[in-house]
Amino acid sequence: MARVFDYLLGGREHFASDRRAAEAVLERFPRAGELAKDTRDLLRRAVEHLAGSVGIRQFIDLGSGLPSTGSAHEVAHRIDPTARVLYVDRDPMVLTHARTLGTDEATTAALSADVRDTAAVFDHPLTRGFIDFDRPFAVLASGILHHMKDPAAAAAAGTIVDRLTPGSYLLVGHFVDDGASGGPRIEAAIKNMGLGTYRYRTWEELRRFFDGLELVEPGLVYGNAWRPDERTATDSPSHTLYAAGLGRKPG
Template sequence: MGRNDRDGIRRRASPAGPGEVDLGRPNPARMYDYYLGGVHNFAVDREAADKVLAILPETRTFALQNRAFLRRVVRCLVTELGIRQFLDLGSGIPTVGSVHEIAQAGHAECRVVYVDHEPVAVAHSRKLLEGNDNAAVIHADVRDSDLVLSHPDTLRLLDFTRPVAVLMLQVLPFVPDSDDPAGIVAAYRSACVPDSCLALAHSLTPEYWPGSVGEAIELYRGSTHPLHLRTPEQVEALFDGYELVEPGVVFTAAWRPDRPVSQEEAIGSRAVAGLGRLPVPAGPAW
């Protein structure tokens, strides 16, 4: 059976209603899955992704480095900072090495709530999480913080009187300035207590990409979620209210790498990432 045949089966099996899979336009989450070598994507996604890769072959490296940052930062949160609760916003389609697998390998009691509005991502996440009582996935838009924070699965798994790690890895590039990405970060920050953390990764503006990056950006304009790239300074500003953990906001590949990386390899990330921690308020001076 070919891929197009499988698409036909998926198309007929798609849920009806507001959560129906949009097969008329490529979806960035499914394109990202394709970049990573996943199979949870459709012909429309593969066609668009192949066009991007023809223009910018570095896109696949970018996706792999972002995934590697996820592994490193979750390990850091569990083993170094003692975090046991995770809220993964814009979690995407699950692959090997998802947050709950990394976190629970470090400490079995870690709890994870995934949030995504892409029906394919949610469906496959639910299948992956069957039998795991310490992880759940919510079908919601990360911009709707009230819904996410009040959802029964969030309330069941996460105790916001204790530190929580909020993960926003490559989700804000799909949030336009008009939707106030800083305000979205602030809404989740305000729900968290001191020692809670924010891990964030974000694609950079065209001057950090080689070749005809404008053509690739234009391809995303035809997707369900166009790209909104930002400078390193704009990304660092999203950590307002947090204390940055060393080494700060740096190229993704250079954030606590497992091995030495060259400057060229670091720049090849085409994105920056960082980890922030909410400070404990200073006590009164006597």
């Protein structure tokens, strides 16, 4: 999926099989490419806000995919070149590509782990040595929870919140079933195509991911309505398929 997503973003880190899979999705859902770009733009705006306005200097990007153009470290380093970004993905190709695309183990690192096993992420020696858990940090889950089934997604979100240092943040970007945009139909079609799990959750289901956190303005909203700027495609035809929110651990 990391390479399929890279193709949808217009990247170059993919193979013929990935392109075929992506084209199969685009044939059924022409908006998929725009939706992928919307999710990447959300990541940009969130990291700009966290690094530029809040002063966060440590990021854990869960289910990061390939660290290509517009990735978290590029955005954070434009604000502070010393900011640390840890990419986490279970696809071994992500780790390989991350090393060739510029991870330096000082400000950018990559960990191969399954996000469903939060202990494997937060307790890994690489993570413990790279992230200072005595200081606030941000966990970016801008495109991973909707790949998890219901018990796993809720459990992962809950343990992430438990692990957050007071003053730390959790970003969630997730496909949303708003009752009008056809999310369940798309979910079923993609599942039938054999392209993995894509879970469209309701607004109420998404709010539960922030239990124990204070939602940052403007709250849980459509992705492109979350702090849009001049680069945000607010008229995107796919904007009602994706939601976003940023929560802060009190303290």
